[in-house]
Amino acid sequence: MESLPNFSLLRPRSIAEAVAARAGAGEIRFLAGGTDLLPALRHGLMQASTLIDLSNVAELRGITSDREGVRIGAGTTIQELSAHPLVARDYPAVAEAAVAIAGPTHRAVGTVGGNLCVDTRCRFYNQSEPWRTANNFCMKLAGDICRVAPKADRCYAAYSGDLAPALIAHAAIAEIIGPAGLRHAPLAEIFTDDGIVYLTLAPGELLVSVRLPAAPGWRSGYEKIRTRGAIDFPLVGVAVALRCENGKLRELRVVVTGTDSCPLSIVGLDDLCALPLDEALTRLDKLVRKQVGPMETTLAPATYRRRVVPVLARRLINRLLPGVPA
Ligand SMILES: Cc1cc2nc3c(=O)[nH]c(=O)nc-3n(C[C@H](O)[C@H](O)[C@H](O)COP(=O)(O)OP(=O)(O)OC[C@H]3O[C@@H](n4cnc5c(N)ncnc54)[C@H](O)[C@@H]3O)c2cc1C
Known part of the structure; x- marks a missing residue:
């Protein structure tokens, strides 16, 4: 040990x-x-x-709400987030993602800020020191090449946090403080598609909170697949948020975790909303498969993970469409 x-x-x-x-x-x-x-x-x-140790910083904790939406302190525990009635009612994808993180003991102490800033993962990196030594290391630590993409000039370790896709699907804004003062940015922008430098936070910057805008009319959900039914990180996780008017899909957001080095917002979804549902879902399948970039970072093959993303997205959309209770 x-x-x-x-x-x-x-x-x-x-x-x-x-x-x-x-x-x-x-x-x-x-x-x-x-x-x-x-x-x-x-x-x-x-x-x-x-x-x-941030655990004594009371200013970082708690969930508050006003007419503009909900503010979630970065020091709020995952357990507190998953049990919050307003989050469960107005931002169900966030509550579903929270309750799917690790196990109960992790959720009792793990925080929103820690979950968002969680390190990227790869089967060549998340190993013991003797394993990594025997296997000649990798680019993310002490080696020269990315073991899943030996010709690449960057690391492909996968971002695998569960909360980020759900929060991004709800258009979350991050509140960040650092030596240069306070700033706000769309949460999606604190991530970058690089397995080593996966956050855009400047040295010394602290994530203070995330703010979710009020979401009247939005429905959302989160699903993940993992090796075991508990504890495990997502092999793939998908958050969907959608808004309907007069029974028709008007806005759709799909955000994926576990495949790329950052949470991936699927682009090109606006055109889908005008299509009949069957056609929209077929187009979505193609868009998703084209945009996600899973590599052999887990024991489950990348081809399987690429195929399962649209399945989860389709499943969520069918669950969230009107007619089915939210
Ligand atoms: C067995 C096991 C299973 C797990 N399963 C999952 C899973 O299914 N899904 C999942 O998403 N995660 C999983 N995790 C990872 C982890 O438990 C969670 O992501 C957890 O929410 C991390 O939060 P923390 O507060 O413990 O972070 P910490 O471990 O304290 O910190 C994580 C990183 O975030 C940085 N950080 C923390 N707070 C801030 C802040 N406010 N501003 C800037 N940087 C900050 C730290 O410096 C560190 O780099 C698992 C972990 C284990 C050990």
Whole structure:
């Protein structure tokens, strides 16, 4: 069993203190629930000289609402999110994604911010140190090539967080604070399609909250496939949000996790809304299969994962269309 390396632990009580602490020297990281970070440190996937424990920063926690929508603090636990009645009522994809994350003990301490910033994954990376040494490492850590795309000039580890696609399908806005002050950005923009540098957050930036705009008339859902029915990361996860008028599809969003190095918003869906449903779903199948880019990052083959994405999308759309209770 690999042991946790030594590090200093800082325990700020405010966002300002946390951001100031992050500006110090050395390899400094934010620690939320620790369910991803601490195992990564133990397996030697990351180094840290100092961890900034965010659990005492009350400003980061909680879910509030107003007429504009809902604000979810980055320090809110996944368990709190999954059990929140307003989230379940108005943003069901988010509640469904939350309850599908890991297991109950992870959800009790794992946070929204930690889930969104969770490291990308690959079967050549998420291994013990002896395994990686024996297999000559990979580009994401200590090696030269991406083992799933040896000719590529970047790493193809897959972003596999469950919450991001559901929040992005609801047009979430991220609130971010850092040395340069406070800024807001569409949540989709904090990700980039690179297995190593998968976040666009600048050094020292802290995710403070995500805001979901009010969603009258929207229906949404989330489905994932995974090896076991609990605990496991998604091999593929799909969030769908749609809005109908007079029984007709008017807006459709499909966001995928587990296939690419960032959550992938399927583009070109506007034209589909005008088509008869059968035709729209057939076109959707083609669009999705063309846009997702799963690689052999999991033990389940990439071809299977590419084929299952449109199946989940189709299943969700059929579930969410009027006539079926939301
Ligand atoms: C067995 C197991 C199964 C899992 N299954 C799933 C799964 O099915 N789906 C899934 O999505 N995840 C899964 N996870 C990963 C993890 O448990 C969750 O993603 C969890 O929500 C991470 O949150 P955390 O608060 O524990 O993050 P931490 O581990 O504390 O942090 C994760 C990363 O986010 C950064 N970070 C944390 N908060 C902030 C912030 N506010 N601003 C900027 N950076 C921040 C940290 O520095 C770190 O890099 C699993 C983990 C394990 C061990």
